[in-house]
Amino acid sequence: MLVRxxxxxxxxxFALAAAxxxxxxxxxxxxxxxxxxxxxxxxxxxxxVPSCSWTTSGSASSTRESMVVPxxxxxxxxxxxxxPRTGPMRVSILRALxxxxxxxxxxxxxxxxxxxxxxxxNRVTTLRVDLPVSVTFNRRSRxxxxxxxxxxxxDASTPIPAHVTGTGEGNCSGGWFPAVRPxxxxxxxxxxxCGATIxxxxxxxxxx
Numbered sequence: 001m002l003v004r005x006x007x008x009x010x011x012x013x014f015a016l017a018a019a020x021x022x023x024x025x026x027x028x029x030x031x032x033x034x035x036x037x038x039x040x041x042x043x044x045x046x047x048x049v050p051s052c053s054w055t056t057s058g059s060a061s062s063t064r065e066s067m068v069v070p071x072x073x074x075x076x077x078x079x080x081x082x083x084p085r086t087g088p089m090r091v092s093i094l095r096a097l098x099x100x101x102x103x104x105x106x107x108x109x110x111x112x113x114x115x116x117x118x119x120x121x122n123r124v125t126t127l128r129v130d131l132p133v134s135v136t137f138n139r140r141s142r143x144x145x146x147x148x149x150x151x152x153x154x155d156a157s158t159p160i161p162a163h164v165t166g167t168g169e170g171n172c173s174g175g176w177f178p179a180v181r182p183x184x185x186x187x188x189x190x191x192x193x194c195g196a197t198i199x200x201x202x203x204x205x206x207x208x
Contacts, residue, residue, distance in 0.1 A: 023076060027149055027201040028056060028065045030124050034083035034199050036162040040153050043191060044177055051179035053092055053152040054160055056198045059171045065197060067149035073206040075131040080151065080161055081199040082119045087158025090114050091200065092150040093131055094180055100142040106187050110180040111147060116154055151200045152179040161199045168195040
């Protein structure tokens, strides 16, 4: 199950827009198993939580599996791998803010979300979606605003679809409790976990 480690209240990764208009995959490799058994509620046993939202920011050595969108465009397809237990969830778009030349970011502001879906057990479920995303820079405030992919567990008893290494090594992920909905703000910082990858992948197409 997920092992708790306190991480900075930040998503420090920022990616520049990709060249070309073809679909570009972002997020986690889904070749690894969904072996996590922890739920929103089991991670926060001292209080009742209805839901949670999770994302992966990458590892100390690589941002290859980061869920920061690479530029302004659209998410056209999302895929989630789950294990033997499943439940209702959504893919959410949350916005982070980062001042120029500073590593840490403030997250998050709810932007958009898909309809509720329940993945089939022990397999990858893929949905076609149309989710506008953006990366902007305010020249006056010198602040970047950029969108991130999150996986939201609608039911607090649903295992979070993730691969955990058991060693604390590898990708780091962050969870927000409760889930951040469109129009909401939650800058209190994530429940940070290293050695865990949220098994969410998407296709992004740059705005022409």
